[in-house]
Amino acid sequence: MEYMDYIHAAAARAGRMIASMWKVFEKAGEPGWAAIVPVYNLVVLLKITGKPMWWLAMFCIPFANFVVIVLVMINLAKCFGKGTGFGLGLLFLGVVFFPLLAFGDARYKGPAGNSPPVLSPV
Numbered sequence: 052m053e054y055m056d057y058i059h060a061a062a063a064r065a066g067r068m069i070a071s072m073w074k075v076f077e078k079a080g081e082p083g084w085a086a087i088v089p090v091y092n093l094v095v096l097l098k099i100t101g102k103p104m105w106w107l108a109m110f111c112i113p114f115a116n117f118v119v120i121v122l123v124m125i126n127l128a129k130c131f132g133k134g135t136g137f138g139l140g141l142l143f144l145g146v147v148f149f150p151l152l153a154f155g156d157a158r159y160k161g162p163a164g165n166s167p168p169v170l171s172p173v
Contacts, residue, residue: 064146074153079130100126101162131157 072086079099086092090107097106100123109119125138131152140148151157 068146068149071149071153075127075131075149078153078157079159096123096127099159099162100130102126126162128152130160130162132160133157 069087072092073083076086076092076095076099077083081095081099085095093107093110094104097104102123106119106123110116121139121142124142125135128134128138128141133152137148137152141152
């Protein structure tokens with residue numbers, strides 16, 4: 052492969068990730084464009100997962116940032132009714148798992164999967 056082939060492949064992966072994150076944000080009721088704004092996307096991600104905004108500061112602390120992103124990705128998966136394994140997939144294989152979350156049948160259930168109670172007739 053030549054150098055430009057790598058550039059095209061990287062651009063395709065980046066485009067797929069942007070489209071996937073855009074769709075995930077829209078599914079959660081947030082503006083899709085927030086996925087492409089560098090720090091604001093973390094703020095929106097924390098809002099979607101129901102985590103406090105002070106966690107944003109934790110992203111600046113070495114080693115703590117890894118723990119925080121693991122917890123955020125697991126909670127993001129739970130917000131869409133998926134399990135811990137899917138959350139780890141979002142973290143380590145985001146190129147595969149974000150499109151599954153975005154374009155699959157997953158629905159946003161609220162922070163950490165706490166969907167509002169459904170009232171049933173008595």
